[in-house]
Amino acid sequence: MSPSSAEGPDPGPADADNGPAVSRREFDALFETVRTWGRWAPADRGAWNRVTAEHVRRATAVVRAGKVVPLGLPWNTLPGPDNPRPALHHMTDLGDVESPEPSTHKDFIAADYHGKAVTHLDALCHVAYRGQLYDGRTAKVLVGAAGARFGAVSALGPLVTRGVLLDLPAVLGVRWLEPGQAVRAKDVIAAESALDVTIGEGDAVLLRSGHVRRRGELGAWDPGAASAGFHVDAVPLLAERGIALLGGDGDSDVRPSPVDGVHSPVHALALAAMGVPLLDNLDLEALSAATAEAGRHEFLLVVAPLNVPGGTGSPVNPVAVL
Template sequence: MSRRVSRQEFDTLFDAVRAWGRWEEAPDRGAWNRVTDEHVRRAVSLVRSGTVVPMGRPWDTVSGPDNARPALHYMSGLGDVEAPEPATHKDFLGADYHGKAVSHLDALSHIAYRGRLYDGGAARELVGAAGARFGGVSALGPLVTRGVLLDLPAVRGLPWLEPGEAAGPADLAAAEAALGARIGEGDAVLVRVGRYRRRAELGPWDADAACAGLHVDAVPLLAEHGIALLGGDGDSDVRPSPVEGVHSPVHALAIAAMGVPLLDNLDLEELSAACAAAGRHTFLLVVAPLNIPGGTGSPVNPVAVL
């Protein structure tokens, strides 16, 4: 059982890692402001074999314990209407992508804590029926930076961490040391707990009720490193939440306090194998969200290049 955290203790932690007012020119890009041209050049220099590893899950249209709102995919044109050549085939895609099924990016407008978005604006004034006027995903644009995979089950010699198991700062530091993957400023940190290997072998379960992930105690370490992005094969939060009255505390700390967008529901199995084969857990990472003005995030297929 992970350490329980009171609401008062959590609020103190929130204020300790808060980075409001840090980026005045482009506040709704948050921690993505950390990534400079030099960071991009350094990330590109990591490419050696040219191995390309996508991390987006297949578009999931099947209802299940971890997919309460299945994505939509249907054909909107089958080329059966008489028309000049060539025949065309068209389809429609749609998804309520925030949840436990679709690989997606959380923008800064996705989370408010104590009624405030990142940088202190009132959520009720900035997010409405027409979308977000601050922290929308279109403000982020694409990200190219160094990725660091912290493969927690691999470090422990396990296939996966069990649902409900929390990783703390000592676990992250041990993974850094064991994998030779030190986190630096502007990095994108991906944390593998082995969710999709477990799902493939044992079947789906309600990941809202129980999922391995980070304990809030791990967040100050990530804040000290100055990361630009956090992601994982869950949604970064351990579930059940260890914080009284806060259902997604890592989301609140990362997005609303630190201005760090999140990548949720990545399939990290192929990347885990590729990193093990290459003998390194750092790589070029490319994240290109859809350009959705006012969007609170975007479905996404991040790509690692080794």
């Protein structure tokens, strides 16, 4: 990977390497290699079945300082190149009732959250590949106007496990990865060595590319066209380690996609093949600083999605505890 640069006023993507091209045939073979269909019950919890009470107990043991770091972006109501469908927020009660006391203040929020501007969790029903959800379930049968009858966010519940931060800019000594920069399997291994952390079974892996810092300094761009993220060749390594959750300050996929005819290949592999939920659009800047200060890149991660029956995901504000 090449260092980034903050020079120049143009916030758009630089000429970065999204990794070697992957044919559809090669991708389909990879899908078969990492898929875990038929492995767990209940199936609609997917890889989250790996996280037992013992996993949670061990995750709580990594807490030393008691420092709590929120990972969610602010609720974004402003349109922009990365927010074509802004979230809604307006007041419904301004306390103008004279009696009886007390007066109240109320508001309304709503969001089409599966985009690039709202921190959210993707449930297993969010993505189908070749018409199939995770575990080989038929998407057209199980997902309709009323929501999903398989793989909904309500099947996951609160997610608590050990988190691992792969802080690539810190490893490379740069401010951020440029949009379009692929993180490959060899980069994951190098990051583990540099950060003295090892990804293990049931872990949540969070990739920091520096997206939030770059946006803050240079302005917004369209991450659907170009963003740093994982190349598909990193997925077999993550599958081998037995991860239960994957996330990042982008949406985990490098864009442009290196896979012919598949716009979100990491989404397809994680959700539809491996049953691994995804955390998109995290703010990992404060966590980067906290882990650097602590000298360790593991933490307790707590994610509490809304209990939406049939929901394809949920806005969230995950919390890391060091």
